[in-house]
Amino acid sequence: MTDRTRISRVVLALLGVAIVVAVWQGMISYYGLQRIVLPTPVEVASTLGGLFVSQSFWHDVLVSLREFVLGYVIGGVLGIVVGTIIGERPAIRMVIGPVIEALRFIVPFAWIPLTVLWFGTSLTGKVVLVAYAVFFVMVVTTARSIATVDPTLSRVGTMLGMRPLAIAFKVHLRAAAPGIASGAKAAAALGWIAVVAAEYIGASAGLGVMITNASMSLATATVIGGMVVIGVIGAVVSWLVGYAARVWLNY
Amino acid sequence: MDTAPYRRLAARSWALPWLLGVAGAVGALLFWTLMAFWLKGGGGVISRLPTPLTVGADLVEYAKGTLWRDLAASLQVFLVGWILGSVGAAAAGLAIGQSKTIGAIFGPIVEALRPVSSIVWVPLAVVWFGFGFTSKVFLVGLAVFLVVIIYAIDGARRIPADLDRTATMLGMTPLQRFRALVLPGALTQVLVGARVALMSGWGTVIVAELVAADYGLGARLIAVQQSYDVAAVMASMVCFGLAGFVMNAIFSRFEHWALPWRFHGGAQ
Numbered sequence: 137m138t139d140r141t142r143i144s145r146v147v148l149a150l151l152g153v154a155i156v157v158a159v160w161q162g163m164i165s166y167y168g169l170q171r172i173v174l175p176t177p178v179e180v181a182s183t184l185g186g187l188f189v190s191q192s193f194w195h196d197v198l199v200s201l202r203e204f205v206l207g208y209v210i211g212g213v214l215g216i217v218v219g220t221i222i223g224e225r226p227a228i229r230m231v232i233g234p235v236i237e238a239l240r241f242i243v244p245f246a247w248i249p250l251t252v253l254w255f256g257t258s259l260t261g262k263v264v265l266v267a268y269a270v271f272f273v274m275v276v277t278t279a280r281s282i283a284t285v286d287p288t289l290s291r292v293g294t295m296l297g298m299r300p301l302a303i304a305f306k307v308h309l310r311a312a313a314p315g316i317a318s319g320a321k322a323a324a325a326l327g328w329i330a331v332v333a334a335e336y337i338g339a340s341a342g343l344g345v346m347i348t349n350a351s352m353s354l355a356t357a358t359v360i361g362g363m364v365v366i367g368v369i370g371a372v373v374s375w376l377v378g379y380a381a382r383v384w385l386n387y
Numbered sequence: 388m389d390t391a392p393y394r395r396l397a398a399r400s401w402a403l404p405w406l407l408g409v410a411g412a413v414g415a416l417l418f419w420t421l422m423a424f425w426l427k428g429g430g431g432v433i434s435r436l437p438t439p440l441t442v443g444a445d446l447v448e449y450a451k452g453t454l455w456r457d458l459a460a461s462l463q464v465f466l467v468g469w470i471l472g473s474v475g476a477a478a479a480g481l482a483i484g485q486s487k488t489i490g491a492i493f494g495p496i497v498e499a500l501r502p503v504s505s506i507v508w509v510p511l512a513v514v515w516f517g518f519g520f521t522s523k524v525f526l527v528g529l530a531v532f533l534v535v536i537i538y539a540i541d542g543a544r545r546i547p548a549d550l551d552r553t554a555t556m557l558g559m560t561p562l563q564r565f566r567a568l569v570l571p572g573a574l575t576q577v578l579v580g581a582r583v584a585l586m587s588g589w590g591t592v593i594v595a596e597l598v599a600a601d602y603g604l605g606a607r608l609i610a611v612q613q614s615y616d617v618a619a620v621m622a623s624m625v626c627f628g629l630a631g632f633v634m635n636a637i638f639s640r641f642e643h644w645a646l647p648w649r650f651h652g653g654a655q
Contacts, residue, residue, distance in 0.1 A: 148491035156496060173515065230407035235415045241635070242628035243590040245506075248597065249612035250620050253435065329504040333594050336509060337609075348598070351510030359510050367503035374502065 175357040183357040184364065193346070197365070200342040203259060204331045204373070207266025211327070212320060214267070215274025222275065223282025223312070224304050236275060244269035244330045252338035262334045262342075269330040270323040277319025281312035317381035324377045328370045343369075437618040446622040453607070458630065460602035464520065465592045468527025469584070476532045477577045480539020485569060490540075497536055505530035505587075506594050518599040523592065530591040535580035542576025543569055575646055582638050589631050604630070 157177050164174055171179065187193040222229045222236075247265055255261030285308050293303040309316075335344025343366055350358035416439050423438040437445075483490045483497070505526050516522030546568055554564050596605020604626055611619035 145491050148488065149495040152492040152494075152496050155492070227407065230404045231411035231414070233411070234408040235411050238412075238628070238632075241631045242624050243586065243593060243631065245590050245593045245597070246608070246624045246627045248594075249608050250617070250624065253612055253615065253617055253620065325502070325504070329506050332504075333506050333509075336594070336598050347507075347510045351514050354514060356511070356514050359514060363503060363507050363511065366507050367499075370504070371502040 172354040172356050175360065179357045180360045180364075184361040187358070187361055187365070196341055196343050196346045197369070199259075200331050200335065200344070201369070203262035203334075203342065204266055204328055206259075207263040207331070208270050208324065208327050210263065211267030211270030212274055212323065215271040215323075216278050216316065218271075219275040219278025219316075220282060220304060220309060223279040224300075224308065229279065236272070240272050240276070244272075244326070245333050248334050248337045251334065257338045257340050262331055262339070265334050266327045266330050270327045273319055273323040273326060274316070277322075278312065278316050281315030281319075282308050284315075285311040313381075313385055317378070317385060320381060321374055321377045324374050325370060328366075328373055332366055435615070435617045437621065441618045442621045442625070445616075445618040446625060449619070449622055449626070454626065457602065457604045457607050458626065460606075461592055461596065461604045462630070464523045464595070464603065465527055465588060468524045468592075469531050469581070469588050471524065472528035472531025472584070472588070473535050473577060473581045475528070476535035476580070477539050477574065479532075480536045480577070481543045481569070481573050483536075484540040484543025484573065485565075494540075497533075501533050501537075505533065505591050509595060509598050512595070513599055518601050522599055523595040523603075526595045527588050527591050531581070531584040531588045534584035534587055535577055538576040538580030538583070539573055542573035546572055578642060578646060582635075582642055585635055585638055586631060589627075589634065593627060 160174070160177055163169060164176055175183070218232075222233065244265055247268060251261040251265050255264065289307050289311055290303055293307045298306065331342070332344040335342040336348050339345045343362055347359050347362035347366075350356075350362065419436075420438050420440075423436045426436045479493075479497075483494055508526055508529060512522040512526050516525060550568060554568055559567065592603070593605050593608075596603040597609050600606035600609045604623055608620060608623040608627075611623060
């Protein structure tokens with residue numbers, strides 16, 4: 137029975153994909169759409185195949201990934217540190233909490249023009265932007281996870297004669313780890329999108345540049361191919377963060 | 388019994404967060420001002436950092452001028468996209484959540500589309516719809532749709548078991564069940580999702596306007612950036628933040644009014 141439901145699930149999922157491809161292809165044939173408006177699925181697939189063997193494509197991927205990883209690590213570490221301090225010390229939370237809340241409403245994308253003015257089209261601008269985006273997600277989730285740690289745990293720590301710093305690191309941070317991990321996953325998705333968006337506005341290389349250039353020269357197959365690549369990388373990055381967290385937390 | 392000390396304590400605990408918060412804000416502004424003076428002499432990469440006062444003056448100037456027109460243009464894009472995206476997601480979510488077959492066919496497709504943020508769609512939207520209103524509404528609608536649909540599916544699927552049994556006991560017809568049980572549950576979740584989608588929709592407005600700029604706050608942001616006017620760039624950013632904050636506050640109020648049981652810790 138379970139085998140049958142599993143098989144029917146796969147079949148129905150494939151049916152869904154088939155419907156999408158059929159509608160896509162059907163719209164092209166029925167409306168006689170131009171290739172620059174909507175290329176056929178086969179064309180997109182062959183464009184993707186062409187991208188995989190081109191050197192400039194891999195260069196773009198590496199540029200985007202490097203910007204992302206650097207920004208993610210910097211923003212993530214700073215965010216966890218500041219979030220821990222805020223979560224541990226209510227007085228500090230009251231001082232810098234409102235400032236952080238106010239800045240949170242200026243979404244990272246609004247910073248793009250400013251980072252271009254300050255840092256030009258260099259690597260630094262994107263790293264700063266990604267770090268900014270990741271930082272705020274991590275501060276908020278870390279502070280919240282630490283604030284909601286079961287108070288009994290802190291009391292046990294105190295009873296065992298642990299110093300406040302030891303409690304913060306050995307008890308709170310560990311108890312808050314699952315919350316922080318889910319924040320890290322959300323931050324990875326946001327940071328990756330921030331890289332792509334920043335590359336639309338001002339960059340000399342990267343996947344965002346690749347698809348905006350393709351869009352300007354109406355190479356729609358390359359645009360869609362690039363979108364697929366960006367989506368897959370985003371999903372893989374987010375899965376990797378989730379996997380690393382699971383392994384590290386020993387679930 | 389003398390309650391004065393307690394009252395004083397209560398007053399202090401009410402005032403303390405405010406005092407510290409104001410101190411933090413003043414400290415941040417002071418830090419910003421000091422940085423502005425320090426970086427003025429050139430040197431570092433950030434060669435142009437205006438003081439908070441300059442940005443404030445620019446904000447006032449902007450508010451006297453085209454701010455309201457830009458804001459109206461951005462809000463229009465946002466609201467149309469947000470409503471279309473939420474309504475579409477509610478309908479699709481109900482269908483996917485209620486019918487196992489439709490869920491099995493289209494659920495995986497929604498899952499595959501979700502990691503591709505609407506921002507990735509910007510270049511394609513430009514090819515399809517040009518730089519006008521339509522392409523931005525499409526992008527915002529897509530962003531909102533991809534967030535809200537998860538909530539809608541969840542709401543349509545998760546009917547409390549006791550209510551379900553009650554419905555069976557009352558001998559409700561499928562249509563009655565749908566109207567009395569499924570729809571309210573799903574719409575509640577849609578409302579929650581619509582609020583979560585508020586910020587991602589607003590962020591999409593920014594990116595869409597930065598790339599496909601004709602009117603709006605994002606178009607202004609790009610225009611002043613191209614004339615290297617850092618103070619005006621920062622003033623526009625403040626406008627984006629303020630608008631997002633106000634919308635969030637308004638919708639919070641609305642949510643409290645529409646779904647009071649979520650906030651009073653009662654059942655459900």
